[in-house]
Amino acid sequence: MPKILAVGEISNGVLKKASRETTSVGKRLGGAVDAILLGSGASAGVAELAKHGADTVYVGEISPYNGEAYAKAVVDVVKSKGYDIIILPHSWIGRDISARIATALNTGVISDATEISLEGDRVKIRKPVYSGKAFVNLKLKTSPQVVTIRPNAHPISEAAGAGKAETITVDASSAKAKEVKFEAKGGTRVPLTEADIVVSGGRGIKGPENFPLIEQLADLLGAGVGATRAVVDAGWCDHTLQIGQTGLTVSPTLYIAVGISGAIQHMAGMGSSKYIVAINKDPDAPIFKVATYGIVDDLFQVVPPLKEELKAALGR
């Protein structure tokens, strides 16, 4: 059985969903899984990760985030304890540290797995390439095997782990790049990449004064809010909401596209959503080709009654 290390993230003592995913995937692949939890309030996540099967949980306190220091902390644990497989989320942090970790261990990295399995002692993944226009199946030739998994694309499972905390030091003092300032953006909604439901607005909403329509629909559903590049470029919402090839990749259970044509570059960011709803007045819009449910109508006529129906159905 391979020895697996799942990398998790925590912020102010709140465990990121991705941490449960890497631990669950590790448990599913192998026998014993340990986890490493880095971030502020890390020890608060130990008991939580034990519920997904983590035995030893290495906890490291560090704030602000530092990619060099995080990577070094993981490398030190892998070198001193010996792990065969290291699983990270393909999140901001996972993308920032996975290749640093792999290179420091003189091995390779395969990333953004939408499917993952074990063949013998080799991890095999499937990942989208060319903005989701094709998939590739990959393995690493070298060990240890470093792999990142797409957030929201892998099931979370329960298993009893020992949950033994072991404190490690994370030291950013020698880092060559350091965060000197952080400005929070995006408000209090669920982070887009973690959201189970995402509601996105396109140029069909006509102007910034109508963006609240998208936000209200999202808030009713407890959903994340997204937008197309057309909306972002026009300055109708913050550009951190852009979904697509040059924006975020999301993989929610439900994606609701309002007034979005479905350009290939937009689809690159949301094509792996489980279900897609499209509201568009043009029956030939490409988004309907991928939609589970389509409504061909004027969004300004559809969204207000949709909000009322949802309020009634959800008792809000």
Next chain:
Amino acid sequence: MNTLVLIKQVPDTEAKINVVGGKISEAGIKWTISPYDEIALEEAIRIKEKSGGTVTAIAVGDDSVQNALRSAFAMGADIAIHVKVENYQMLDSFGIAKAIASAIEGADYKVILAGRQGADSDNGQVPYILGTLKGWPVVPFAKKVEVSADKATIVCEAEGGEATYEASLPVIITANAGLNEPRYPSLKGIMASKKKPIESKTADISAETKIEVLGFEPPPARPAGRIIDGADAAEKARALVKALREEIKVI
């Protein structure tokens, strides 16, 4: 202030990708500079316009990537290096980074600009591997870059907001959308680009490759959907909520 820009040649974003027998069929594909690398190149040109120095573009691949380097000349690169490798594989991040590392051995670049991810691999690995091999800091997802004689200040897109980093030089910075608006090459630039010499180097990276590509597949077909009918918008909205609740049970 000499800068280096890592340029990956990729299929145009509009290109249709066909998979034939587990491989990508290159027939009919139009190739371009990866969109983020164009942003990286624009930023390097702006640094040069402000503080002087040269802009070098480097591309690893087969002979065809010289086209991307010609486009880099046309936009304003001063020097272009083609690192020729056999059996180039767009997913072979370690091999590509090694090839770049050996090609720039001994050169004095203060700022190395790259794309946040290749529009083909969608990996975002090469800049980190190069940085780790060289011991240079890597700052990703840049939205704003300021370089002084001994450090760079970079505003980056980060989880839940915007982070400002200070980094020592040399530094590798990856470009995010929104860092700048890449210029169109001038006619003069295009004419001149045809005559400029491309420096050619070779690298054998076959022993460096750490991945095994088992094969490509077309994306899975999505299950057929349906258009929700109704006499008016309100009726359609009601039917949609019913379907979300009762058929796919997501709310």
